[in-house]
Amino acid sequence: MKKNSKNALNVFPKIGKKAAKVYKTICSELAMDGNAHLDLGSFSTTKMNPYADKLITEQLGKNFINYGEYSQTKKIQDRIAAILSKLLNAPNHKSTSGTSTLGSSEAIHLALLAHKWSWKKRRESLNQDTAKPNIVYCSNAHVCWDTFALYFDVEPRKVLVYSLNTYPLEEILRNIDENTICVGAVAGNTYTGSIDPIEELNNQIAAINLKNNWDIGIHVDAAISGFVLPFLTLKELKWDFSLSLVRSINLSGHKFGLVYPGMGWLIFRDAFFLPKDLIFSSHYLEKPIETFTLNYSKGASMILAQYFSILQHGVSGYKKIIKRCCKTAEDLRKILKQSDFFEVVDEGILPIVVFKFKSSDSININEFQLHLKAKNWMLPVYDFPGNFEAEKLMRIVVKENLSPEMASQLCDDLISTYQKLKQL
């Protein structure tokens, strides 16, 4: 290897190389990356049908924002938003509103911005102060809730969770006041996959609104579960637009929506909840376009890939895939529970298995993680963000690509690795 070769790579090359050689060079460097299919912590889809790949490749050069030239792609986006609003039980299909985003983080930022705007408008119309907006959510929400508060100058009232899988309802309600732009609820949190009691929250906030003449709504973060819960028949669980105060929901198309990374959705209960002031009109492409987005240009491919997945699988296909993932997750849970080494801590609803060591056998969890990495399994190890002492957690996201055979091999590897470290 040449001296200083690392620095040489950080320089714009003076002359180019043949495409085939460039391809080979990059691929050999990428061979050092982990295997995305065995990344157990990631929620992202890693494989689509070859026809989806073909469609994506053929549409790669399309910039979605140029609605004038690509009006059909825009229609397809709007069609998907309409399909999703029905899936999420929006009461009036004709006046829902929704948009594609790069992921759930962008969708959450846009949604909360809309809540902030509606709150501000209402307060202004009542001649009330708008200097101190706040947002109330739990400490186990995704970091994008914190980034929203920081970037958009809203006080984060982040309520600490006091034990795994409990929801601090009383504390959440105590933090609400006239300056609350909305309350955040999570249907499937990143750490344990648990679903907040959204129906109870809805009813309690409705009573608070009535008592104080406030108009506080709920945003539901369904990044993980938005394409899962509608396909499971859990009649007793209400979490979507069937609840009157749920005004916006985000979903990650690139998670259980079965599309590659770069696909999120924000759906409003009704176009009324997306303030018109936030929609920008620009006219430097072929036709004037109206946008509600944090960025401008983006590829059209993933939107078309989302449409592909919806048409390819239909409701019955999504049901089948999601049920299969849930069944594999259940089998994994059973084996881990029987093993004496692991304690399963997730609620058992979503296809996510979260566990920790049962006893403090002085096994170093990071060493455990490294041994599994040597077997190609990438397993995240993390702390739960609450105000209590808790052991570190590990997560297995059971995606479509994790077959029952792979899951069984994974269990063997988890157990044998634990036993080996214990003997050492």
Ligand SMILES: Cc1ncc(COP(=O)(O)O)c(C=O)c1O
């Ligand atoms: C609950 C939850 N919300 C939001 C996000 C952010 O989603 P994205 O990666 O699509 O931006 C994630 C990511 O895993 C998540 O788990």
